[in-house]
Amino acid sequence: MIARTVLETGRLTTPEYWDGYLRKFRLPRANDPRRMPWRAIDRVLAPALPSAPADVLEVGCAASAWLPYFASRGYRCFGVDYSAMGCSMAVRNLAHYGSVADVWCADLFRPAHTGRGFDVVFSNGLVEHFEDTAEVLRQLRALARPGGLVVTLVPNLAGWAGKGFRRQNPRAFAEHVVIEPEDLRRAHENAALEIVRIDHCGVWFPYLWSARPRGASRAVTFALKCAVHGTARPIWGLTALTGRYPEGRAMSPYVLAIARRPVGSER
DSSP states (O other): OOOOOOOGGGBOOOHHHHHHHHTTOOSOOOOOTTSTTHHHHHHHHGGGSOOSSOEEEEESOTTOSSHHHHHTTTOEEEEEESOHHHHHHHHHHHHHTTOOEEEEEOBTTBOOSOSOOEEEEEEESOGGGBSOHHHHHHHHHHHEEEEEEEEEEEEOTTSHHHHHHHHHOHHHHTTSOOOOHHHHHHHHHHTTOEEEEEEEESOOOOSTTTTOOTTOOHHHHHHHHHHHHHHHHHHHHHHHHHOOOOOSTTTOSEEEEEEEOOTTOOO
């Protein structure tokens, strides 16, 4: 049994945790839909998004590689995160691509941004860091305008990559809740969100590289890098060649949920 510390509001992490995690990142960074593994996500996500221009808020935007994705499509970008380092990195990263965003350093449960509603409220790797998934989704729902989308990406920790993550770095794994599509479906229903799509998404991309322990030896780092690229690239090449995406519980890196805040709903 992995020890787990549950903090206020059921969160499993702290700003200090994220500051340590962010030190692994090097800017600039962007998720390019022309390349795997982002192409597999873009083929599902892009058709569901409203036409630009529209307002997109990323919750948990630290050092975001998704804000450049949205900005390149003509969306007005906004972000919120409770890591000051992460907010600064998000702004600097967007600037590299010639884009800007209004970014608030604030807690999701104590938002300091305006009361406006957004056309899209997006999160990647956020809700699985809280014990109560539905409560986090209620907070995200409150940020969307009536009729707006709430788009949620969570890592597929029930698959092969998740099992490797748990073995490689059990301490970091304990900061996550394993969320499968049916879990996410129930949480969305409890949060009064209209479900558009919930399913596994993306083509094989192991988490082992980003999940390596801090201070890992060069040998461990090299081995993990080989595991990531040595297994992923052949699968990506086969997908590009055949046009078939091997998505499912075993191999997909993410679970993707696209939902809508009902029109006429109260906050």
